[in-house]
Amino acid sequence: MDITFKDVAFTYQAGSPFASDALTDINLTIHDQAFTAIIGHTGSGKSTLVQHLNALLKPSAGTVTIGERVITPETDNKNLKPIRQKVGMVFQFPENQLFEETVAKDIAFGPMNFGVSEADALQRATEMVQLVGLDTQYLERSPFDLSGGQMRRVAIAGVLAMKPEVLILDEPTAGLDPVGRREILGMVERLHREQHLTVVLITHLMEDVAAYADQVVVMDRGQVAKTGTPQAVFQDVAWLQSHQLGVPETALFAEKLKQRGFQFEQLPLTEAALAAALAPQLPLTKRGATDE
Amino acid sequence: MNKLIFGRYIPGDSFIHRLDPRGKLLLSFYFIGIIFLAHNWQSYLLLFLFTMFAVLMSRVNLGFFIRGVRPLIWLILFTVILQIFFTRGGHLYWHWGPLVVSQYGLVNGGYIFMRFVLIIFMSTLLTLTTPPLQLSDAIESILKPFKVFHLPVYEIALMISIALRFVPTLMDETEKIMNAQRARGVDFGSGSLSQKMRAIIPLLIPLFVNSFNRAEDLATAMEARGYQGGEGRTKYRVLTWKGQDTLAVAAFAVITGLLIWLR
Amino acid sequence: MANIIEVTDLSYHYPQMEQRPALQHVNFTVQAGEWLAIIGHNGSGKSTLAKSLDGLLTPDPQNKGEIKVAGLTLTDETVWQIRAKIGMVFQNPDNQFVGATVEDDVAFGLENRGVPRPEMQERVHAALKRVRMTEFADREPARLSGGQKQRVAIAGIIAQRPDIIILDESTSMLDPKGRAEVLATVRQLNQEDHLTVISITHDIDEAAQANRIVVLDDGQVKETGTPAEIFAYGERLIEMGLDVPYAERLKTALRQVGADVPKQYLTEEGMADWLWTSHSKM
Numbered sequence: 041m042d043i044t045f046k047d048v049a050f051t052y053q054a055g056s057p058f059a060s061d062a063l064t065d066i067n068l069t070i071h072d073q074a075f076t077a078i079i080g081h082t083g084s085g086k087s088t089l090v091q092h093l094n095a096l097l098k099p100s101a102g103t104v105t106i107g108e109r110v111i112t113p114e115t116d117n118k119n120l121k122p123i124r125q126k127v128g129m130v131f132q133f134p135e136n137q138l139f140e141e142t143v144a145k146d147i148a149f150g151p152m153n154f155g156v157s158e159a160d161a162l163q164r165a166t167e168m169v170q171l172v173g174l175d176t177q178y179l180e181r182s183p184f185d186l187s188g189g190q191m192r193r194v195a196i197a198g199v200l201a202m203k204p205e206v207l208i209l210d211e212p213t214a215g216l217d218p219v220g221r222r223e224i225l226g227m228v229e230r231l232h233r234e235q236h237l238t239v240v241l242i243t244h245l246m247e248d249v250a251a252y253a254d255q256v257v258v259m260d261r262g263q264v265a266k267t268g269t270p271q272a273v274f275q276d277v278a279w280l281q282s283h284q285l286g287v288p289e290t291a292l293f294a295e296k297l298k299q300r301g302f303q304f305e306q307l308p309l310t311e312a313a314l315a316a317a318l319a320p321q322l323p324l325t326k327r328g329a330t331d332e
Numbered sequence: 333m334n335k336l337i338f339g340r341y342i343p344g345d346s347f348i349h350r351l352d353p354r355g356k357l358l359l360s361f362y363f364i365g366i367i368f369l370a371h372n373w374q375s376y377l378l379l380f381l382f383t384m385f386a387v388l389m390s391r392v393n394l395g396f397f398i399r400g401v402r403p404l405i406w407l408i409l410f411t412v413i414l415q416i417f418f419t420r421g422g423h424l425y426w427h428w429g430p431l432v433v434s435q436y437g438l439v440n441g442g443y444i445f446m447r448f449v450l451i452i453f454m455s456t457l458l459t460l461t462t463p464p465l466q467l468s469d470a471i472e473s474i475l476k477p478f479k480v481f482h483l484p485v486y487e488i489a490l491m492i493s494i495a496l497r498f499v500p501t502l503m504d505e506t507e508k509i510m511n512a513q514r515a516r517g518v519d520f521g522s523g524s525l526s527q528k529m530r531a532i533i534p535l536l537i538p539l540f541v542n543s544f545n546r547a548e549d550l551a552t553a554m555e556a557r558g559y560q561g562g563e564g565r566t567k568y569r570v571l572t573w574k575g576q577d578t579l580a581v582a583a584f585a586v587i588t589g590l591l592i593w594l595r
Numbered sequence: 596m597a598n599i600i601e602v603t604d605l606s607y608h609y610p611q612m613e614q615r616p617a618l619q620h621v622n623f624t625v626q627a628g629e630w631l632a633i634i635g636h637n638g639s640g641k642s643t644l645a646k647s648l649d650g651l652l653t654p655d656p657q658n659k660g661e662i663k664v665a666g667l668t669l670t671d672e673t674v675w676q677i678r679a680k681i682g683m684v685f686q687n688p689d690n691q692f693v694g695a696t697v698e699d700d701v702a703f704g705l706e707n708r709g710v711p712r713p714e715m716q717e718r719v720h721a722a723l724k725r726v727r728m729t730e731f732a733d734r735e736p737a738r739l740s741g742g743q744k745q746r747v748a749i750a751g752i753i754a755q756r757p758d759i760i761i762l763d764e765s766t767s768m769l770d771p772k773g774r775a776e777v778l779a780t781v782r783q784l785n786q787e788d789h790l791t792v793i794s795i796t797h798d799i800d801e802a803a804q805a806n807r808i809v810v811l812d813d814g815q816v817k818e819t820g821t822p823a824e825i826f827a828y829g830e831r832l833i834e835m836g837l838d839v840p841y842a843e844r845l846k847t848a849l850r851q852v853g854a855d856v857p858k859q860y861l862t863e864e865g866m867a868d869w870l871w872t873s874h875s876k877m
């Protein structure tokens with residue numbers, strides 16, 4: 041399911057004295073089964089943009105085409121439920137949305153809103169809790185007794201249980217420790233690879249963008265400043281830095297190496313890519329590719 | 333969110349904005365009192381002109397004041413209509429059973445209507461030109477004498493100011509949680525009453541839990557910063573009574589005098 | 596240099612918690628003017644330790660440990676004196692902003708200590724200037740970014756003129772820009788005003804600022820060392836609640852393609868030097 045923005049603009053509190061333009065002139069396609077990363081600094085419109093993907097916000101101008109459905113400023117609020125089911129959305133700090141007595145019930149809440157029977161929904165809860173890397177013994181626990189990282193995984197399981205085709209994650213690793221970050225990103229990558237979910241990830245972690253994304257969208261002051269593959273977008277280190285955007289550490293380090301005299305055909309973005317590019321330029325031991 | 337409209341304070345730098353909030357608060361109450369001195373059209377005209385003068389001086393768009401009347405319009409109309417239909421006296425225009433439309437009834441209805449509008453305009457003027465925080469400072473200052481009766485005035489004022497400070501945060505959070513539950517298929521504000529009530533649980537529980545955690549964090553932070561209750565605290569914010577405030581009081585005194593003279 | 600904090604055999608047990616204590620026989624010292632980082636996985640007891648130092652936990656009856664701050668032993672009598680010496684910045688920027696506006700918030704701690712108003716105004720303005728938030732003095736918190744709110748929290752601490760500042764994951768909810776701003780502010784306080792800094796963090800850049808790092812694991816001090824010593828753990832840092840420094844990640848990748856990388860910790864600069872030297876040997 042492709043999602044296409046055509047000349048989209050969005051204004052918060054339109055028509056009031058407090059109106060503020062959050063998006064202007066957005067033209068963009070989120071491709072089916074792609075892993076799209078959205079980057080840009082705080083306030084650049086990333087969250088506003090993704091809330092158009094499941095029609096939580098309707099454009100103030102232009103159209104958003106979600107699969108077969110076309111959302112325009114005139115679209116009424118009825119009948120948006122099928123979109124919400126197909127496009128799952130994990131908000132920032134999603135642990136704040138948990139409310140049920142048990143983890144199982146909370147995960148089952150979404151599917152039941154979309155007409156899945158209770159028995160089936162609880163069955164899905166059992167599947168999903170394992171999918172996000174928690175033991176089934178947690179199902180009967182209160183979500184409020186879990187650690188922050190565990191709560192977040194339960195919240196993500198609650199969205200996955202709706203069996204969406206598109207999964208949107210708004211800074212899913214914010215505030216977590218490195219182990220928590222790795223677990224969540226690893227899980228998203230697995231879902232993308234194994235279940236062919238279309239993934240849209242908002243993040244400040246350029247390492248993750250470089251490692252996982254097929255497509256990068258750079259937001260700047262409510263506009264799309266750049267789109268392309270990570271390779272293309274991160275090539276121009278100076279441009280990114282002048283826009284106060286992060287750059288993968290490998291790209292920075294490779295720039296440093298270039299100044300010393302190393303040569304790269306294109307700027308490597310991950311440690312593995314850099315190591316591969318450096319290998320022919322270094323004396324290697326005979327031991328070869330054995331990991332110690 | 334409409335965080336900036338809360339308390340409907342409209343930032344500005346007019347004479348009215350700059351008045352001492354204690355004076356503004358007390359004079360607003362005083363105004364409600366003196367309205368009852370008015371019993372003829374001359375005195376209502378006087379009050380109306382005075383109110384409009386104050387409104388114009390605040391340089392706030394008149395639309396905001398009219399919007400203040402709107403939510404109460406049914407109450408006002410209901411009271412006015414009762415007044416019209418049940419007051420006898422003067423020329424009788426129409427009657428049906430106990431219902432009448434008389435000259436006095438129409439006149440009284442008009443007065444009641446004016447009274448409502450004037451009170452709403454004046455209290456709207458207070459909230460439009462005074463930041464909520466200043467109101468809480470004013471309340472604290474006015475309540476200070478009650479300290480002798482062991483009323484914890486400091487604590488009350490601090491509570492009000494913290495509550496005010498968290499209103500926008502809570503409103504933001506409400507919107508976020510609603511969106512998150514909408515994304516999980518909740519339909520707020522549609523269906524039968526019981527369906528609506530049920531939809532509100534996934535909003536209220538997280539809101540409650542988060543507020544509880546927030547309160548706990550806040551209490552720790554306050555303690556770490558040396559908060560031990562109101563005893564021995566000094567105040568950063570002080571209110572100063574200026575010449576312009578005395579001038580405002582004088583204006584009200586003159587109006588009171590005129591009202592008595594017009595009776 | 597003199598020790599400004601001495602923790603001896605500190606244990607802590609939350610009354611609600613049935614199983615193991617949150618802190619067990621913790622010993623460590625902090626020198627005046629030092630920057631100490633505390634790392635450890637989630638739930639390892641870092642926040643419990645930070646709150647203990649400030650006397651913010653209900654005392655544990657079984658606890659025999661001792662905390663000394665600037666020569667004072669922490670007791671019910673000295674707790675307010677000690678709190679005046681320590682400023683704490685917590686994780687969530689919103690949940691520690693007490694005042695209705697920026698300047699009110701900075702003044703809050705001074706009001707609590709009964710500082711006279713003229714002096715209060717002076718100190719508030721000086722503190723806001725120090726964190727470069729002067730132009731935001733009359734802003735409400737709802738109109739500030741997370742990084743700005745944390746800087747206001749720091750200003751509130753500066754205004755109180757403490758000797759020690761404790762940051763409990765204060766940058767973890769911020770975006771990279773906010774994180775960099777807060778870190779720059781703290782660095783300045785440490786270097787110019789010689790404020791002792793204790794920063795609890797998962798962030799490698801923040802930990803790298805420290806003179807020493809203490810590693811907590813399940814309520815116990817597992818390791819103490821300089822950043823170079825601790826960073827040499829490489830991939831194992833992840834379990835200690837820290838990111839792996841870039842040079843270490845690159846080393847792992849290089850080993851996989853068969854390069855014979857040095858064992859000891861290298862900074863990025865050191866890594867670049869090593870790569871260039873090896874390349875030249877070819």
Ligand SMILES: Nc1ncnc2c1ncn2[C@@H]1O[C@H](COP(=O)(O)OP(=O)(O)O)[C@@H](O)[C@H]1O
Pocket residue numbers: 052053060061062080081082083084085086087088089333334
């Ligand atoms: N609910 C809202 N009401 C009014 N303005 C908003 C709201 N949410 C966001 N904004 C504004 O819209 C702009 C874009 O915000 P957002 O989409 O949240 O950016 P990002 O996710 O990139 O940080 C910002 O200027 C922000 O202040």
Ligand SMILES: Nc1ncnc2c1ncn2[C@@H]1O[C@H](COP(=O)(O)OP(=O)(O)O)[C@@H](O)[C@H]1O
Pocket residue numbers: 609611612617635636637638639640641642643644
């Ligand atoms: N208020 C509390 N009541 C009961 N247990 C707590 C409380 N706060 C923390 N704990 C427990 O104490 C241990 C240490 O927690 P904490 O100091 O918050 O760790 P960290 O800050 O390293 O993540 C954890 O197992 C946690 O569950």
Ligand SMILES: [Mg+2]
Pocket residue numbers: 083086087088210
């Ligand atoms: Mg956002």
Ligand SMILES: [Mg+2]
Pocket residue numbers: 641642643764
């Ligand atoms: Mg903690």
